[in-house]
Amino acid sequence: MIQKYYALALLFTFIGLKGVVAQDEKSSYFISTGLLLNEMPKTIRAASVTDFGLSKNNNHYKIGFIAQLYTDNAESKSESPKLTGGHLGYGRIVPTSKKWLTLELKSDLNIQYFKSVWVSNTFDENVEHYVEYEYKQGESLFDLSLGYGLRANISRHFYISQSFTGGVFYSRINSDKISSDAPEVTDADFDFRSYGDTGFQWNVMLTFGYSFGGE
Numbered sequence: 001m002i003q004k005y006y007a008l009a010l011l012f013t014f015i016g017l018k019g020v021v022a023q024d025e026k027s028s029y030f031i032s033t034g035l036l037l038n039e040m041p042k043t044i045r046a047a048s049v050t051d052f053g054l055s056k057n058n059n060h061y062k063i064g065f066i067a068q069l070y071t072d073n074a075e076s077k078s079e080s081p082k083l084t085g086g087h088l089g090y091g092r093i094v095p096t097s098k099k100w101l102t103l104e105l106k107s108d109l110n111i112q113y114f115k116s117v118w119v120s121n122t123f124d125e126n127v128e129h130y131v132e133y134e135y136k137q138g139e140s141l142f143d144l145s146l147g148y149g150l151r152a153n154i155s156r157h158f159y160i161s162q163s164f165t166g167g168v169f170y171s172r173i174n175s176d177k178i179s180s181d182a183p184e185v186t187d188a189d190f191d192f193r194s195y196g197d198t199g200f201q202w203n204v205m206l207t208f209g210y211s212f213g214g215e
Contacts, residue, residue, distance in 0.1 A: 027056040027213065034161075034207030036066070038143070040169060042194035046070040049087055055211065060104065062089035066112060073194065085112030085141075091149065104149040108165055108203070114139040136176055139193075143169035143201050161207045169201045 030053045038045040051064035068084045091106040115138050121130045147165025154160060173191055 027054055028211055029054055029213045030060075030209050030211040032062075032064075032161075032207050032209030034205050035069075037204045038201060039203075040195050040201045041199055043073045044071065045073070047084070048081070049205070049207075051087060051089065053089075055093075058093040058095075060089070060091035060093065060106075062087065062091075064089075066110060068112075068114075084114060085110060087111075093151075100153045102151045102153075104151055104161070104163070106147055106149055106163060106165065108145045108147075108167075110141075110143050110145075112141045114141065137173060138175075139171060139173045141169060141171050143167060143203075145201070145203055147203070149205075157210055157212060159209050159211065161209065163203075163205045163207070165203045165205075167201060168198065169195075170198050171195065172197065 031051070032053070033048065033050045036045075036047045036049050038047065046069045048067045048069055049064060050067075051062040053060055053062040055061075064087045065083060066085045066087055067081050069081050088109045088111075089106060091104040094103040094105065096103060115136065117134060117136050120133050120135060145165035145167035147163060147167075149161050149163030151159055151161040171193065173193070175191075
C-alpha cells in the first residue's frame with residue numbers, strides 16, 4: 001500500500017516536470033512562510049515552513065526548511081522553536097472562474113530530524129546509591145503527502161493559501177550513550193513514540209506568500 005502511494009506521488013511530480021519541458025512560458029518566483037499542523041497517530045506537531053519557489057506553466061516547485069514550534073511528543077519536545085529539517089513541494093495550478101482564486105493540486109515531502117537527551121538514574125551496587133547517566137536519541141522522520149490547496153491573490157504580488165494533504169510517514173530512531181561509563185542500551189529502551197515506524201498522517205497549512213518576476 002505504501003509503495004503504491006509513493007509511486008503515485010512520483011508520477012504526479014513527473015507529469016508536472018513534463019509540462020515544464022513541453023511549454024515555454026515566462027517564469028516567476030515566490031517566497032512564502034506558513035504554519036503547518038501535522039497529525040500522526042496520537043501525536044500533533046506545529047511547525048513553521050519557509051519556502052522559495054519557481055512558477056512556470058501553471059506548475060509550482062518549492063524548496064525550503066521547517067522549524068518545529070510545538071509537539072506533544074515527549075521524544076522531540078523542546079522549550080523553544082528549532083530548525084528540524086527541509087521541505088520539497090510540487091503543485092499543479094488549476095484556474096477557476098474567479099481570477100483572484102486558484103486551486104492547487106499538490107505533493108509535499110518533509111524530511112526532519114529530532115534530537116533529544118535523556119537522563120537515567122541507575123542504582124550502582126558498588127557505591128550503593130543512584131548514578132545519573134546521559135543518553136542521546138535521534139529520530140529521522142520522512143512524510144510524503146498528496147492533497148489540494150486554495151490560493152487567494154489579495155494583490156498583484158501577495159497571496160494567501162490554505163491546503164489540506166494526507167499521506168504516509170516513515171520514522172526511525174537511533175539511541176546511544178553520552179556518559180562513557182553508562183550501561184549499554186538498545187533503541188527500544190528509549191522508544192517512547194506513540195506511533196510505529198510507518199503509518200498515515202495528515203496536514204493542514206496556512207501560507208502567506210509574495211511572488212515576483214514574470215511580468
